Amino acid sequence: MHPEQNDQLATVLRRTARDLIAHRSISDLEQSLEQIVAAAVDTVPGVDAGGISMTEHGHITSRSPTTDDVRKLDQIQAELHEGPCISAAEHPPADGVVLAADLAEEPDTSRWPRFAPKAVEQGYRSMMSTSLSANGRIRAALNLYSRTAGVFDESARTLAGLFGAQAAVLLYGVDHAAQMAQALATRDMIGRAKGILMERFGVDDSHAFQMLVRSSQHTNLKLADIAASLTADTGREHRL
Known part of the structure; x- marks a missing residue:
């Protein structure tokens, strides 16, 4: 990249990070993704539209699309699974960026024989998708579309990769926070279940936990499920 492009990128990434913190949107996934997509569309040369595709519960969804065309094309990719x-989401290259230089004429069409004509029909000739799968758990991609063939050079590819890295870090943080919240909720549930057993059977904390473990082993249910069932049953008893 040229020095002025380096300066521009640094400025945009700093501004985006500052906005995320200032608005506390790091906890608001949709708003954060929208800011990153908007910054990428405004900064990467040749980009006309963008969005993010994300796999959730086995289904691919379009997140933060800048136009209805992008939402439609992201959905078509999900339906065709190509x-x-x-x-980018499932088999990313080393740099994480999948480039379609010309969806109408270049060999890219052989990789996506059903999708490429659909994109051309919508008026898009070039596309870059950057993997956002930072930790292997999240399958997602930042998608940047252009109506001009062959518009994305190495500089654009590098910029797309950097914006993808920023979005990947954000998604990793959200995913990690969700896992931590789930772990804390499970710990609290097990704690309440142990308290119930200690009160019912006059045992100490250690023996109460052993009772939960044995119940889990005998029923082939997870410890958290045993604890949830016990606390739910106790709650129903109290309401009767």
Whole structure:
């Protein structure tokens, strides 16, 4: 990249990070993703539209699309299970960026024979998708569309990769926070279950936990499920 492009990128990434913190949107996934997509569309040369594709509960959804066309094309890729976003999310290259230089004429069409004509029909000739799977748990891609063929050079590819890295860190943080919240909720549930057993059977904390473990082993249920069932049953008894 040229020095002025480096300066521009640094400025945009700093501004985006500052906005995320200032608005406390790091906890608001949708708002944060929208800011990153908007910054990428405004900064990467040649980009006309963008969005993020994310796999949730086995289904691929379009997140933060800047136009209805992008939402439609992201959905088409999900339905066909082919396209740059699928390749980037599931089989990313070393730099994480999948480039379709010309969806109408270049060999890219052989990779996505059903999707490429659909994109051209919507007026898009070039596309870049950047993997956002930072930790292997989240399957997602930042998708950048252009109506001009061959518009994305190495500089644009590098910029797309950097914005993808920023979005990947955000998604990793949200995913990690969700896992921590779930772990804390499970710990609290097990704590309440142990308290119930201690009160009912006059045992100490250690023996109460052993009772939960044995119940889990005998029923082939998770410890958390045993604890949840016990606390739910106790709650129903108290309401009777």
